[in-house]
Amino acid sequence: RIAANPGIPREVVEGIGETLKRLADGEAIKAPPSPVPYRPSSTLPTAPLHQPFLDISRDFPNSEAIRGFEGESRVSLTYAQLDALSKYLSRGLPRPDKKGAGRGAGDPPIVAVMLPKGWRQVVGVLACLRSGCAYLPLDPSLPGPRISAILQASGARAALLESASSPAAEKKEEPSGEQQAHVAGVPIVAFSDYVAVGPARGGDGVEISGIISDISNGGDPADRPTDVLGDCGDLAYLIYTSGSTGMPKGVRCHHQGAMNTIEDLNSRFHTGPSDRVLGLSSLSFDLSVYDIFGLLGCGGTLILPKTPHPDPSHWIELLRKDEVTIWNTVPRLMEVLVTYLEERHEKLPDSLRLVYMSGDFIPLSLPSRIRALSNNSDLALVSMGGATEAAIWSNIYLIPTELEKGWGSIPYGVPMRNQTMYILDEDLRPCPPWKTGRVFIGGAGVALGYHADAKKTAEHFITHPSTGEKLFRPGDLGRVRPCGKIEILGREDHQVKVGGYRIELGEIEKTADNHDLVRECCAVVKDINGRPGIVAFVTLKSQPQEGESNDIRVSIWEIMSESLPKYMVPEAVEILSHIPLSANGKMDRKALLNVPLSPLPLPIRGSRSDGKVTEMTERETALAKTWAAILEVES
Template identity: 45%
Template sequence: MAVDPDSCAYVIFTSGSTGEPKGVELTHRAAANTVEDINARHGIGPDDRVLAVSALDFDLSVYDIFGLLGAGGALVLVTEEERRDAQRWRDLAARHGVTVWNSVPMLLDMLLTASAGQAPPQLRLALVSGDWVPLDLPARLAEASRGRCRLIAMGGATEAAIWSNAYDSTDGAPEGWPSVPYGTPLRGQRFRVVGPLGEDCPDWVPGELWIGGAGVATGYRGDPERTADRFVTDGRERWYRTGDLGRYRPDGLLEFLGRRDHQLKIRGHRTELGEVDAALLAQPGVSRAVTVATGPRGQQRLTAFVVPEGSIDLAEVERRLADHLPAHAVPSALVPLPDGLPLTANGKVDRAALAEHAAGLGVVSGGTRQPTGPVEELVAAAWRELLGAEQVGRDDEFFALGGDSLLATRLVARLREAGVRGARIAALFTHPVLKDYAATLTLDGEKPVTRVLVSDPAHAHEPFPATDVQRAYWIGRTAQLDLGGVGSHYYSETDEPYTEVTALERAWRRLIARHPMLRAVFDEDGHQRVLTDAEIPDFTIPVRDGEEHLTALRQEMSHQVLDPARWPLFDVRAVHYTAADGERRTRIGVSLDNLILDGLSMMIVFTELRQLRDDPDVELPPVEATFRDYLACARPSEGTVAADQQYWRERLPSLPPAPRLPLLREPSAVGRPRFVRRATHLPYAKWQRLQERVRAYGLTPSVLLLAVYAEALGEQAESPELTVNLTLFDRQEIHPDINRIAGDFTSLLLAAHHPRSGESWLARLRGLQARLWTDLDHRAVSAVWVMRQLAEERGPGEAAMPVVFTSALGIDDERARLLTPPYWSVSQTPQVWLDHQVLEDSEGLRLTWDAVTGLLPHELPETLMSRQLALLNELSTADDWDALTLATGLRAGEPSAAPVTTVKADAGGPPLGATEELVAALWSELLAGSPLAGREQGFFAAGGDSLLATRLIARLRERTGVEVPLREFFAAPTVAALAAAVHEHTNRTTDQNWEEGEL
C-alpha cells in the first residue's frame, strides 16, 4: 500500500517539563529517517530481538516496534505486571535471546542489578536515552557482558522523531567530562546551540539546544500557538527549540547541561541541579542521587535523595560535598532511599514525587542555635526576608548567607524603622555574626515615625526638582564644558532573525503608558515633568532595509545627545538586512538617557519589554507609586543632612585625588568625546568560586571587584592612592513597588583606596570595605556636594572624579539572570574618562570598560582588563588571602600627589599586503562605526570584545582555512599581528602536512 511519506505516522502525547500533555505529530518520513539510521549503524537484522520494556505511549516504543519488525527481527512483549519486574526481564531476555536493549538508563541499571552482574547472554547492543547516563554504567555493562555489549547513549526529543544524536559510551565518558557526552547528530539531523538573541554560540558557551533536519515533527496536534512557540523557522530551515541547555566542545561533541527549568537561584546564586547530582555520585557509598528544590522563589531549599550502596555515613557525605560545592549548592538535607528512587511509568526518575516528599520533610539543619531576645529576633526576621534564608540562627554570618552592601543598606533602614538604635552598616562589617551584630544594637521603647510613600496622582504632571545626580547629568551635557556635549546614556543593539516591528512598537507603547518617567522631559531650569497623554504622539519605530544602514544605525545612535526638553528621552530604531549566509535578520538599536532611567530601571524596561513582546496579552502587576512620589517622600531630615555634611567635611583632608592616569592630551583638547567599550566575561564557575571565597572572609563581591579595579588603576597611575567615583543604586524601601518603579535613583559615593606596601590582600580588602561601609552610613549627602566642597578647598581640577566604578551586583538577581549580553553596547557620561561596569548575567560575570577615545592611551583599558582578570584568577586559586601580600602601595610618609603626564600613541599606517587587507576588511565589518585607525591599532581599543574577537577568528578561518588560536590574538590584537599569525600557521600546517606525506 502506497503511503505519503509526509503524512501523519502517529501522534504521541508528551508533557515535557510543563506537566500539560501535548500531542506531537510525526510524519512517516521523520520516523523512518531515525529508524533507518539506527538500523544501518548497528546492523539490525532478522536475528535481533528487543525486550519491549517501554510503554506504548513512550516514543522509545516506536523504535522497538518499527525498528526491529521493519528489519525482520522480533519484539519480546512484557505484561503490565512485568513492566517493573527486572528479574522477569532477565528471564525473558535469556529465554528469547534478546540482543538489543532500549530504555532509559535506570531500567538498564535495574536489569544489571537483578542479573547479579550477568547480562543476558545474547545481548550485544544497549541503547539508553531520556535521562542522565550514570558514569559507572558503561563499566558495569562491560563487566556484566564480558565486553560483548556496546552501550550507545542517545538524546533528542519526542518532537524530533525519537532520537537526534548518539555517542558510543562503551568505554565510558572521555577524560575530564563530568557526564557522558550527548555526542553528534544522527544522519539527516542537525543541532544548534543558540544564544538568547538567536545567535549561534561559540564553543564552550552554553545555549538552548535546537534540533533541525529530517526528524523535526509537524507540530502539536490542534495547538497552533504552542507549535509556533516551539517550532521556528530560521532562514530556510525549521527548528525545534528543545528547552534543554547544552554547548559544543572544540572536538565537535555536544555536552548536555540539563533543562533550563532545572536551573534556579539559591540564596542569590545560579545553581544547576545536575552539578549537585554529579558531586553526590562522586562520593563513596552513593549509588544514585537526585536533587530537588522546594519552597517559594527566593527561599528555595535543596534536598538530595541518595540510594546508598550498603551502609552510608550521610554526615561524612555532607562534609565531602562542602569541599566540592559552593555553600549555596550543598543540600539542606540528605535523605537515604534504600529501596531506590521513585520512577514514572516510563522509567524516568519521578521528580514530582521527590519534590512532594521533600516538601513534607520539614528538615532543619542540626546545630543551629535559635535567636535569643527581641533584638536578635528582629535582626533574624530581617535577615530571613532580605536574604531569602528559610532559617537564620544566632551563629549565622551575614555574608555567608549571601549578604552584600546593598542588602546591608536595606537591613539598616528596616532596623531603624523598627525602633532599633545603633544600626550602622560599618558595624555589620566588623560584627557579621548575628548575635555579635545584635549586641551592638538597642531597642527603643518607641518606634520612630516611619516614612510611607503616598501616591499623589493629583500633582503627577506638575514639575518637580531633579536629584543632584540628574542635575549633574543635565548640566554636564553642555558643550562648553570639558568632555561635555554628550548625554549620559546607554546604547545597545540586538540582532535576531527577521521580525516585523509591530509587536515591538505595541510593547513600547504599553511601557510608555506604564512608566511615567518614559514620558518625562526637563525644562530650562532643570526641573522634570511627566507629560500628559494628550502631549505625547503615537510612538513608532523607524525601519530601514539594507545592510548598508547598519553602520549608520550605530553611528547615529551610539553617542546620541537627546534634547532633555523634547520627548522622548529614548530612541528605538530597526534595520532589516540580509546576512552573508542569505538569512534575513533584524538589528534593533535602543538608546536610553540616564536622566530618566538608572541601571535597575533599564533592567526593568528590558525585562518587561521582553514579556510584553513575547505575550501581547500578558497583564503586568500594576505599579502603585511613581518616581515623583518617591522623591517627595525620601528626602532625609535636615538634622541627618547636617550631620552627614559635617562627617564629609572631616573626611575631605584624607580623600586622595582621582587616578592620575597617563593622557594623550588634556581633556579640554578632546572636544566632544566618543566612548569605546571593551568587554569580557569571567566564566560562571570561576565567578562562583570567588564569591564563595569572598563571603567566607566576610566581604562582598562588589568590594572585591572595586579593590581589583583600584589596584590595576594604581599600577598605571602616578600614585597607587586614589579615589574612584562609585555609582550606587540606592532605593529606600518605603513602598512595596519600589523595585518596579522606573526612574533615576542613582547616587554617587567617593570610594578612597589607601593601599600600603606589604599588606596582604585580605587586609587591603577589609580596609577598603571598612572605609566604604562607614561612608555609606553617611550617604544622605551625595558625592556631588562633596566634590563641590573639594573644588572650594583644592580648586576645580582637584575636585573632578572622572574614573567611575559601577556595580550592578545584587540590585535584582532575578532580572539580572534573565538579562543576556547585547549584540553590541556602549555607555557614555559627560566629564567621565573611564567607567568600569560589572554585572552578573546568564554567562557569569560581565565586565565592561567604557573609555573616552583619544584621551587615554588606546592600550590602557586593555591593560586594565588583563591585569584585573589576572588578579581575579590569582585570587580564585590562592589558598589564603591573608598570606598573599602586595608589593604595590604607599609606604609611610610617601606623597601621593603627582603631575598628570601625556603620552603619544601610534596606530601605524594602512594595511600592508593582501592578508592585512583581508583582516582589515573583516575587522571593519565587525566593528561598524569604528573605522580602522591603522594596522597597529588594538582591536579592543577600537570597540571589540571577546565575542567579536571569536567571530573575527571564525570569519578569518572561513576565508583562509587557517585557524589562529584566540589566545594568540588576545596577546597581540592588531591587524598586523593577526595577519602575521595567519602566515605563521599556514606555514606550520604546510610543514606538518609535508612531514605526514600529505603533499
C-alpha cells in the first residue's frame, strides 16, 4: 500500500498498525487518551487590565471617557481628567510590598470599592489597579452582616467609601487615641478626601474641582505616585458570588484572563473610539468589567445611568441622546426595554449596532422582537456565556435572523479566542454528539480559584489527568450538537440564575433556618405571573395558631431581606405541613413547583404606608381570586 501511495508517510502507516495491534490485545480500551496539552490559538495578552486606558489617556487626553450624572446634573470626564482623578486617589490606597509584585510572589493588597453606582466607581477601580491593588466590588447597601462577612473573608486592607461619615462607617479608637473610621474593622479611605465635587462656577451643573488642576498643572511631585503595573497573571479583582454553605465564594480573577476576553470581543466587532456603551450592570456583576475596561481600553465612552434601578424610559432617553452603540446586559433587562418600546410603538435608535446578552437563558422570541424595533439592518445580536470563574465570557454565538431547525433554545455557541469548552462524562472523557455531560471551561480565562478556600477550589478547579489542562466546572449540563455548537440543558445541582445573578438556593434556605420557628426550608424557582421568581417553602417547629400564618410568613421574609441581597430575597414564602420527598428521600423540588401560592401579600407585593402588612378579609380574598381568574393570573 505504501508503494502504491507514496504520499502517505511511513510513520502514519506504522502508527495505524500499532493501534490495530493494541486494539487486538485489548490494551487500547483500558488506556487513557494521549495527552493533548492546551495551546493558545493566538498570542495571549501581557498587559495588565488598566494599561490600555493609560495608553489612551496619553495619546488622546481630550477624548470623552465617561458621561454620567451627579444628582440631576450631567457629568462628563475626559480621559485626561479620569487619569488625573484616579492617579490622585491612588495616593490614599495601600501599596504592595516589594515581595508582593509579580506572578507567584503573593497577592496584591485587596481594596473593597463601596461606592454608589456612577463615575466614582470607575475612578475607584482604576485607582486600585494603579496602586497595585486588586479591587473587591461591594455594594454599600447590602445588609451589615453580609458586608462584614465578605470583608473579613477577603482580608481587605482598605475600604473605599464616599466619606468617613457614610452609613456603613464606624469609629474606632487607635492606640494613639485618635479616632479611625472603619467598616467591620477595615480602615476606610474616604473618596471625598481626594476628589472635590461642587457647583459649577458661573452657571448650572457640577464641577469636579481642585484635584484635577493640581495634578494636570504639575503640583508636588511627591503627590504624584508611580503606577504599579505588576504581572498579567496577578489578581485583578475579587468578586463574591452565592455559595452553598451560606457564605459567598470569592472568585479570584487575573488580569490576563479579562484582557483576553476583552481583546477578542473588541477585535471581533471592531470596537473603537466611536463606540459608546450603556453601563447598566452592577460593579459586583462581572459584565461591568467589560463596560469599564472594554470601552476605556479602546478609546470609547462609558455612559452611566442616573439611577441603578430599572427604568426603561431613562434607558431609551440615554440610548437616543448619547447615541449609544453597544448594549450589554442580561436578557431580562433587554426584555424590559423591548416591552416598554412595544407598548408605546417606539423604536430603538439607529446608532445601536451591538446587543450583547449573557448571564441567563435568552427567550427564543426576544431576538425577533429586538430586530422588529430597529431600522439598523446591520444590528448584531450576540449571545455569550461562561462564568465569573472564567473571565466574564467563554463562548459566543452570533444570533441569526432565523435559528437552525431543531433548536429549542438559543445555542450556547463556540469557545472564544484562547478559551476551550468541553462536554465530559464522569470519567472526564469527551461526550459524543447528543450525549448529555458536564460542562468544563478551560483556557486563558480560568480564574485563580476561590479566595482562601482550598477545598472548594479543588472541587471546582481541576487539572485534566490526560491533557494537563486546568479546567473549571461551572455545574452546567450540556451536549454538543453535530454542528459543533454547544447546547446548555440546565444545572447539575440546584444553583440557579435569576435576573442574570447566579444564586445558590442553599444559601437562601440556610438564612431561613435562622428563624426561630422554621424547621426546614426548601427554595425553588417558580413561575410567578409569567416570569421566574424565588419561592421559599418552609415547615414550622410547631403548628401556628389560627390567624398567625401570615405574620409568620412576613417575619421569615423580613429575616431574609435583612440578611440577603435584594436579588436573592424570595418573592413568596409559603408555610407547608411537610416538604414532599422523592423516592430517594430527598426534598422533591419538582413537586413544589405545583404547589399554589398564598393570595396574602408579603411587604414587596403590598403593604400599608406604615410598613405593616395587614390580613385580608374574606371578602377581599374572594375579590382578589375573582379578579385573578378574570385576568388569568395568580392572585
